[in-house]
Amino acid sequence: MATIMDVAKLSGLSKTTVSRVINNHAYVSEEKRTLVLKAMEELDYYPNPAARRLRGQLTTTIGVVVPKIINPFFAYLVDAIEQAAYKNGYQVMIFQSNEDRTKELSFLNLLKTKQVDGIIMTAIENDWKAVEPFTKYGPIVLCNEYINEPTVPIVRLDQFKGTYLGIKHLIEKGHRKIAYCTGGLFAEEGKDKDRNRGYQKAMGEAGITVNPNWIFVDRHTIEDGKHVLKNVLEMDDRPTAVFTGSDEIAAGMIAEANEQGIDIPGDIAIIGFDDQPLAELISPKLTTVRQPVDQMGEKAAEVIINRLHDENAEICHYELPIEVIVRQST
Amino acid sequence: MATIMDVAKLSGLSKTTVSRVINNHAYVSEEKRTLVLKAMEELDYYPNPAARRLRGQLTTTIGVVVPKIINPFFAYLVDAIEQAAYKNGYQVMIFQSNEDRTKELSFLNLLKTKQVDGIIMTAIENDWKAVEPFTKYGPIVLCNEYINEPTVPIVRLDQFKGTYLGIKHLIEKGHRKIAYCTGGLFAEEGKDKDRNRGYQKAMGEAGITVNPNWIFVDRHTIEDGKHVLKNVLEMDDRPTAVFTGSDEIAAGMIAEANEQGIDIPGDIAIIGFDDQPLAELISPKLTTVRQPVDQMGEKAAEVIINRLHDENAEICHYELPIEVIVRQST
DNA sequence: CTCGCGTGTGGTATCGATTCCATAAAGGGT
DNA sequence: ACCCTTTATGGAATCGATACCACACGCGAG
Known part of the structure; x- marks a missing residue:
């Protein structure tokens, strides 16, 4: 595993400059930038997420908590979220709470330590009172689940x-x-x-x-x-x-x-x-x-990514339309 | 977020001793151990996984790569793995490759940086040649997928x-x-x-x-x-x-x-x-x-956890039985 | 000619854990 | 009484990144 130090050595520059290139900071000459990029390429280098997290950096990972993945409704929802997130360069981690309050809380804890940058909850087992404190560590978006709480973004169906x-x-x-x-x-x-x-x-x-x-x-x-x-x-x-x-x-x-x-x-x-x-x-x-799961998942991904980019993004509640499909059983 | 330092201060001991308690090392007096445990409790402390990973520690997280979670077969498989892993104190992260080779490789990269301790692959999009190099960073177990390769543990059906x-x-x-x-x-x-x-x-x-x-x-x-x-x-x-x-x-x-x-x-x-x-x-x-998915998932979890505990655990291929359920369509 | 500012680069502390090494007291053998 | 081992604890380096600060250069304004 190549580290930032290896890249620095190979390119004959300092870690600082390499880090600047990685994070697209200003004040790096075009000349050195290409030098660094070449070294990164050559060493097949990419930053260690653990180290970045330790520094409190974002890492383009969002977590999705579902109660039961064998429920096709949630499987489709997760799939939609995943697709939308991936398009925006985000990685998705899926967590199954199995309707267990303790497990749910343990997933929320991932926010504290920046294991994930934000969490989409497709169900909520604990009281909102128990979940709310986690919002200060990163955005939490409710998707499909609905509570009477204006302080959290919610994407839901009517x-x-x-x-x-x-x-x-x-x-x-x-x-x-x-x-x-x-x-x-x-x-x-x-x-x-x-x-x-x-x-x-x-x-x-x-x-x-x-x-x-x-x-x-x-x-x-x-x-x-x-x-x-x-x-x-x-x-x-x-x-x-x-x-x-x-x-x-x-x-x-x-x-x-x-x-x-x-x-x-x-x-x-x-x-x-x-x-x-x-x-x-x-x-x-x-x-x-x-239920338009696809739209809902897509919207939820969009909402959380927006909040990730702009901490002060407005908190909205979205309500998606729903319709009856008439077939033969009625 | 309480850190190890906070616990050390509160208990009046050094980080080192606290770390020893956390990791169950020898040579800690019973007296100090309880002191530390009390402080940990009081502060609602638990170690930052990012920091542990940075030191190359295991973190009881296993990754499961599936091609498509909307396929019920994989949803049930993941569920079985999850249950079995959770019983053994392991957390499961689910990744959807969407049958995309690049995505699959990016998930395997998580092993390098110890984002996950091991990976269960329920399908394999890339050639084994491309996957094999990752085995040196942590155990990879094939589950359901079958290749002709004795160097990797495989759990599959007949x-x-x-x-x-x-x-x-x-x-x-x-x-x-x-x-x-x-x-x-x-x-x-x-x-x-x-x-x-x-x-x-x-x-x-x-x-x-x-x-x-x-x-x-x-x-x-x-x-x-x-x-x-x-x-x-x-x-x-x-x-x-x-x-x-x-x-x-x-x-x-x-x-x-x-x-x-x-x-x-x-x-x-x-x-x-x-x-x-x-x-x-x-x-x-x-x-x-x-297909006995539950058994297969359970076995896969068991196999990977074994290898996590004992690096030199024997590499076996397991083949599970399969039977015909006769109903009305034949 | 000097001051200040915009650019470009590097040194070093820092995040939160683990671990090697040093130190020291207690106990056992000769 | 002395040495050696076992037990117990702390100091400091380390993992791989980021970011603050310092410094250096060039250039236009005063």
Whole structure:
């Protein structure tokens, strides 16, 4: 491993001058600059990031914290962030918190020691109170996750509208007995609350009262979807449509319905959330609320890089549009 | 950010002693040790990794390079590695190469500067000749990818057997006109070659000659699957079964078949590879060759951590078993 | 002719850890 | 009583970069 000293020796100059060339400082003659560049080339030299970090330098690395990488939603989100960051010369490190608060905090600690220059959080397990202190070490951007906190940049989707449109679509299809099956709790803050509001509003506008038996919370997986459908089928008074919080849950329900010979959407209509590739593969094809993950990831990368370049960049909240993709399950 | 100096001051001892405590060195009195530990606790101190790295220390971080994180196969693999590493006190950094040789090399460079202590590669874009020089900076373990090189630890699946069993299953179902649709090229080294050998062997044993028109290479995506099925359907002499190299391709084919009203497996049987959750969600449910990703990831983590603890640990190649999961598509 | 400023270059302290070396007290063997 | 080893601790150099400060040169203004 060539060091800055090797470059200095080979070019017959001092470390200082070499460092100036590396960091594009003023006051270096064109002559020496080319000399240094040649030496760097020859030695296949590039600066040791550990040393730079120790000096508190930026290193064009941004961290992305995801809860679970096996969740395709996050995989696509990370991919979008990665692509956008790479275009701007930034490297991305992906960290999986596994929904573990301690792990999440340990990732945030990377900011303190400049392991990463900034962090994009695609979910937030700890209270914002616990996360906030880290913002003084580098920019933190929330992406997809939503909290009521104007001091942090947030890129998110209009979950309220997404849910509202989804429910409205079901109502337009003639459904009035609409179940609601989501991750998160019904009373929670942020993203889930917005979704709940969307559900309530759409139902309210149609003059439908919500049946609490048809509310399922904290459901996330394919298995959850299967169970919920079983439950629903056993009800005396059963809903004719189910709004779900993710394509996984919806796919689980459809798989179970196919298993039991239930007709979708004839016997029961199902709408998903995300628009994953999966949605087009199952039969019937899944009607779903499309989340523009790519745009969201791209925007998040853009926002954090802006803040990296300009510490005082304005703190904005971005809300991206969301739409219903109608296929065959409703 | 508390530094080692702060801890030294607070405990009334020298940096040296503090460092000794941190690194569990001998010759520290129990009395001072507790003093130091208390100070560390009080200051919420933990060593700056950048400084440690600069001194060439290990930092319990392993890097995992994947080609595409949106590929569920790799997402699950990474997840398995992450879990296993975390249990052993190791942190995992995920890097996406996007099948870009330059990017892959830039990740390997992290080894040089001790950004990561070791690297697990789940794919290899460059020639081994280009990768090999990096092994002197830290352990590199190949996971899933297979090359003919005894100097590097490899954890992989028995692709040969997997394919052989898959084809054999089709033959047992009475098929003799079997198409083969895979990623990779037909003549390539490593993983793909093994699969090809498996196909050839199973066909050979049944006395079937391979029809070159039924060989599709370099197919990876859902879209590819749709196209291949279209092609197949237009053939005068069409195969009655298709062996595919991934569940995505297979799912794409089945989606297209459903679209066109083709009966699976009646008109054409399809077998996948991987056994992703997807396989159980589509209808008909996908018969597929199950790759034990979890085991593979776990093993890879174990192998690299072993080598991290003991530089001279034996270099082994592990081959994990693989089996056919029969569902409805064959 | 000198002062001051814009340019160009190098010496050296610094970041936060580890580690070699020096020092010193305690204990054991002869 | 003396030497040697074991145990315990601190001082200072070191890793590879950056950045402050000092210095030197050339040139136009006063």
